Amino acid sequence: MPQLTRAEIASHALFPAIEKQIAQHLIAIHNETPRLARLKASHRKWLMTHAMFALSLSRRDDDPLSGLTATRFVEIVMRLGAASRNTATAYLSELVAYKFLRDIPDIPDKRVRVLETTEISNAAMMRWFVGHMACLDRLDGGNREATTVADPRIFRLGQPIAAEILVADPLWRDPPDSIGHFLWSDLGGMILHDLIARLGDFDRTAQRTVVGVVTLAELSEIYMISATNLKRMFKKAESEELLGWELPRRRGDLWLSQRFIEDYFTWQSAKFAALEIAYRKSRQQLTIDQDAAAA
Secondary structure (H helix, E strand, O other): OOOOOHHHHHHOOOHHHHHHHHHHHHHHHHHHOHHHHHHHOOHHHHHHHHHHHHHHHOOOOOOOOOOEEHHHHHHHHHHHOOOOHHHHHHHHHHHHHOOOEEEOOOOOOOOOOEEEEOHHHHHHHHHHHHHHHHHHHHHHOOOHHHHHHHOOHHHHHHHHHHHHHHHOOHHHHOOOHHHHHHHOOOOHHHHHHHHHHOOOOOOOOOOEEEEEEOOHHHHHHHHOOOHHHHHHHHHHHHHOOOEEEEEOOOEEEEEEEHHHHHHHHHHHHHHHHHHHHHHHHHHHHHHHHHHHHHO
């Protein structure tokens, strides 16, 4: 089955449907593990979390000092411009405190602290990965989801590949301004998922698409975001006519502009394309390893 390209993914007739599907999937993860989900709820934290996971999953059994160390993590975060050195270090400490990371024992060099992700972290990231595989399957009738569930090595190889592609991709790393002020805000990514999850069947060529009654009070309660932060996110979008309410004082149905939706879809297509590449490269690597073992 041919590899799906970013352009093919973004223009596919079912792409809005899989965007709604993955939005609902990510909201479900957030609702079930809100503390863990918050660690990826801003784009800055998303970049740090996936960089951290990629380091952890790249650890090799033959090199006890490989994998996730504070030094390696800080270097990557600084190179990405995702956060300051102090913020990156504090982020790792937070993950350890919440038991999402733990120390690897018996490291031969006591000066080096090597960390690894815990079972709860791995399960959540695996669920994230598999959820995207299920969406890609809808586009071409593939079996990525079932194959990955049957062989989790695809996830362990694939997540670092996808992370490397995405952190190097200007489109993903620096989202369009139309959605960026949501994504750079804490929990703003969840707000975008919520809005996209409300889409029904709609015309992608329409200038505006109504998504139903949405109140800031409801969003504040669901995602535990202060009203002040929500108002700041929406005010900028409203002032640029990217979204708005049909009645004064944010009452009635909310509409989203075509630019807002399509900028979000284009940005998301980068993620799906990276995961498509990661899946195929992982399968290829496993085949190579199997062939080498059989030789």
